[in-house]
Amino acid sequence: MKKCPFxxxxxxxxxxxxxxxxxVKDYPEISETAAQHVYDCIQQKExxxxxxxxxxxxxxLYRELLRLHHEHPLNVSKLTTFxxxxxxxxxxxxxxxxxxxxxxxxFLPLGIPLAQTHVPDGMAAxxxxxxxxxxAQMKAVGGIDLQVLGVGRNGHIGFNEPGTSxxxxxxxxELSSSTREANAKHFGSLERVPQHAITMGIASILHAxxxxxxxxxxRKAQAMFxxxxxxxxxxxxxxxxxxxxxxxxxxxxxxxxxLSDKALxxxxxxxx
Ligand SMILES: O=P(O)(O)OC[C@H]1O[C@](O)(CO)[C@@H](O)[C@@H]1O
Numbered sequence: 552m553k554k555c556p557f558x559x560x561x562x563x564x565x566x567x568x569x570x571x572x573x574x575v576k577d578y579p580e581i582s583e584t585a586a587q588h589v590y591d592c593i594q595q596k597e598x599x600x601x602x603x604x605x606x607x608x609x610x611x612l613y614r615e616l617l618r619l620h621h622e623h624p625l626n627v628s629k630l631t632t633f634x635x636x637x638x639x640x641x642x643x644x645x646x647x648x649x650x651x652x653x654x655x656x657x658f659l660p661l662g663i664p665l666a667q668t669h670v671p672d673g674m675a676a677x678x679x680x681x682x683x684x685x686x687a688q689m690k691a692v693g694g695i696d697l698q699v700l701g702v703g704r705n706g707h708i709g710f711n712e713p714g715t716s717x718x719x720x721x722x723x724x725e726l727s728s729s730t731r732e733a734n735a736k737h738f739g740s741l742e743r744v745p746q747h748a749i750t751m752g753i754a755s756i757l758h759a760x761x762x763x764x765x766x767x768x769x770r771k772a773q774a775m776f777x778x779x780x781x782x783x784x785x786x787x788x789x790x791x792x793x794x795x796x797x798x799x800x801x802x803x804x805x806x807x808x809x810l811s812d813k814a815l816x817x818x819x820x821x822x823x
Pocket of ligand 1 (some may be wrong): 608609700702704708709710730733734
């Protein structure tokens with residue numbers, strides 16, 4: 552991987568916390584950097600479990616990862632994946648489901664056997680049992696090595712909306728109206744967006760050994776400000792990442808646009 556500035560922010564008013572932050576120019580650079588990191592992690596390990604996200608943000612990562620894979624094929628037999636979330640009531644065949652998204656955007660072109668991929672089953676007759684089983688499956692493979700995350704405008708991670716307990720595990724959630732509105736474009740209308748989803752909980756996410764959060768665009772600037780300069784609070788679920796020992800936040804200049812001079816003064820630039 553080419554050497555890139557690796558920036559650490561120390562916010563002294565909340566004790567010394569270390570969040571690795573990389574501010575790159577724009578979305579294509581986020582995608583390339585993230586894909587290279589994921590590719591390298593897969594290459595380096597004998598066996599790896601990766602947590603994956605949906606939404607618009609990781610699309611570039613998946614595209615770039617496939618490009619790298621086509622240049623120098625990955626051994627996908629050592630890869631297991633777990634997705635963060637799924638809509639309740641959307642079948643795998645529905646073009647609005649996250650299973651469908653993952654199959655199209657990554658799994659089928661990558662050639663990974665689908666049995667090695669996991670997405671919560673939004674059609675399960677017993678959603679609670681499905682949530683428990685999903686947690687058990689993650690545990691059975693030894694947990695997630697690298698979790699890729701996006702972030703909602705309101706700071707949600709996975710589908711953990713503001714107010715979600717930091718102790719939560721995989722569970723059923725009611726989606727906030729802002730999240731449903733943000734995702735309405737994929738369903739054709741707001742009415743068609745499911746009211747509920749299954750999501751890994753915040754404790755499930757924090758259990759990952761490493762977390763890579765991607766944030767692009769001005770829409771994410773407030774969440775980035777809260778993450779790096781606000782209080783750790785479940786009103787902004789993303790802020791919980793400050794409690795994790797190995798988080799990298801990869802954002803573009805627009806997503807970094809609300810960071811204060813004080814925070815930027817505390818940035819130390821090092822190199823990988
Ligand atoms: O990447 P986007 O489309 O901005 O979405 C951000 C977040 O919102 C979700 O799509 C859920 O609304 C998450 O899966 C994602 O991390």
